[in-house]
Every structure is written in C-alpha cells, then in structure tokens.
Amino acid sequence: MELLTAAGLSSAAGLNAYIPLLILGLLNRFTSWVALPEGWGWLSNGWALGILAVLLAIEVVADKIPVVDSFNDVLQTVVRPASGGLVFASGVGAQTIAVNNPDDTFGTSQWVPLVIGAGIALIFHLLKSGARPLLNLGSAGVAAPVVSTAEDGASLGLSVLAIALPVVVIIVVVGLGVVLLVGVAKLRPRRMRKEL
Template sequence: MSVLPLIFTAGWASGINAYAVVFLLGVFGRIGWADDVPAGLERTDVLVAAGVLFLIEAVADKIPYLDSFWDAMHTVVRPASGAVVSALIAGQDDSLPTLFAAAVGGTTALLSHVVKAGTRMAVNTSPEPVTNIALSTVEDLGVAGVITLAVFFPILAAVIAAIALAIGLWVVYLCANRIRRYRRRRSERRAAHRAGRDPALE
C-alpha cells in the first residue's frame, strides 16, 4: 500500500510540532510498531536531540508572545522537516517518488504551520495565558494521537489530519482581523523600541 497517507499526516503534524513527529516516529520504528520509519529517525542521537527540542518547544509554546516568536523562528524549520521526513519515508517504499513525497510533506507542513502561527497570533491579542496553554496542550496531544493512529491506521489518520487542516485554515480566515491587530501591535512596539520609547508607559 502507498505510504502517501502517512506522508500527508507526518507533514501536517510537522507543521505543528516537527520535533514531536521525528521523536514519535523514531520511537515507533525502534520498538517495531512501524515498518515504514527510516532507520535514520531511529538513531539514538536523533531521538535524544528531538526529545530535548520537543521539551523546549513544549515550554516555549505555552508562553504568550514567546510562542509567536518561536513560530516565526520555525517558519522554515517545520516545512523543511516535513519535507525531509516525507522524503525519507518515501525512500523506504517504491510506490511514491521521493521528490513528490517531499513536496507533499513540505507543503502540508507549511499550511499547518500557517494555521498554528496564525491562531497563536490571534490568541495573543488577549493578555491572559490560559488560552495559550490550553491550545498548546491540545496541539501536542493532537500530534501525538494522530501520529500514533497513522502507524496503525494511516488512511484514517490522514482523513483526520485533512479535516483538521481545513478547519484550521477556516479559523485563520475568520481570525484575520485579530491577526492583523497583533501584527500591527508588534510593529508599533518595534518602532517604539527603535525610537527609545517604552510603549507601556505611554
């Protein structure tokens, strides 16, 4: 059977938390739950690095404004990770060209990253941290759940990922005004900082 459903799901999840995808797939491959996991993801150094980075992201992603800064830093990292993981998975199977797999995984990761970053900008227009923590926790659990499901039922996991992506893009569209407000506020703060003024005191 084609590995395309697993590739699509891994791409979607990489756009939310690339380190969790690498870590979970590596662990599942290492314990023998998944046959399509590349050997490179099962290496001890890769698992340790992914695990540490995942823990750092789990903390940073729950702190207002720091989460958006973290997202901005990963605008390239997440799509690139989705493309690489997808290409490696396709390399384990002859049913899908590697370049096509990389394109699918990278594009899907980019779209889900846009959803994640956009919704977080919208949330950060409110000063309370509870929503950030709740949203980040749901994302972490969602990635873990869908990636685990993809190992056993890849088509079902891909359908869930596609629905989640479609809903997420629609939510970002609905939150466009809040996202623009966040970006405008950040631009004003940067301009005030460059001018040597503290906007909090004005």
C-alpha cells in the first residue's frame, strides 16, 4: 500500500511539484492520516509549509499564462522530479526501501526510492510539458488556464486519493498517463500538418 501511495504522490508531483509536498506536510502536522518517518518531519514544519504555499501560489499563477507556462515548465524540469523523489521517499513506509534518515541517503541503498519517485514524476512532467506548447499554439493561448486548472485539480485529486485510497491509484495513474500520452500524440500530427 505504501508503494501505491508513494507512486500516486510522485505522479501528482509531475503535474504540480508543490501540491503533494504540501498535502503530506499538512496531513502529518494536523491529522493522524500521515505519519512521516522521523527524518522527514521538516515537511510539516511551519516554515516549510509556508514556503511551499508561496511556491504553490506562484506556480498556479505562472502556469495559467500562455508562454510563461512553457518557461515555467522548463524550470520545473528539475523541481518536479525532485519533488517526486521526495514524496516517494517520504511516503514509503516499508523499512526495506524507506528513506528514514535523509542524511544517510547516499551511503546506503536509501537513494533508490528517490530515483524511483523522480523517474515517475519526470515521466508525467515530460508528458505535461510536451503537450502544453502544442495546446497553446492550437488555441492561441486560450487553453492554458483551463488545462492548467485541470492539471492542478488532477494533482490535488491524485494526492488525496494516494493517501485515502491507494488501491485505486494504480488505475488512475495509468489512466492519466494514457490520456496525456494520447493527447500529445494527437496534437503533434496536427501541428506538423499546419506547418506544411
């Protein structure tokens, strides 16, 4: 179950880096739904939550503006996979692969969940960032706020679902990946035809 939760959270991080981190931190701080390993308590620190909230606000605004959203996606190519690695590593509770102490991460095999989470987030990020310029061109930028809102909603929904109903996550993650992949594939041939 922890792997499903972690996979769902890192997939959500590929769409929006800050939503799953903020949800994990808030739930760890204010509820009993999430109990982060000891070394990850900084995620629920008031300062960390405040910084994540500010970064989320900036991300939400920047991602709604055509052209700015594409530049934002370039910057997020590092941030989203890093976030995915963090939420995967902190969300996994199994002692065999959990990162219990971030200070010891690279001295042991504890780096493995970071890489897995970063890889999952990177896949979703690349699908998202590959579709966005095509959507902006095809709609003269009108699609940017609508698609961005849908992506933020998907990230929020997937984060909550990953924590509340992790069994359903695999279906949603695969479905979301297929929708993004098909969307990018359908948009690319249209663009090439228009250029000819």
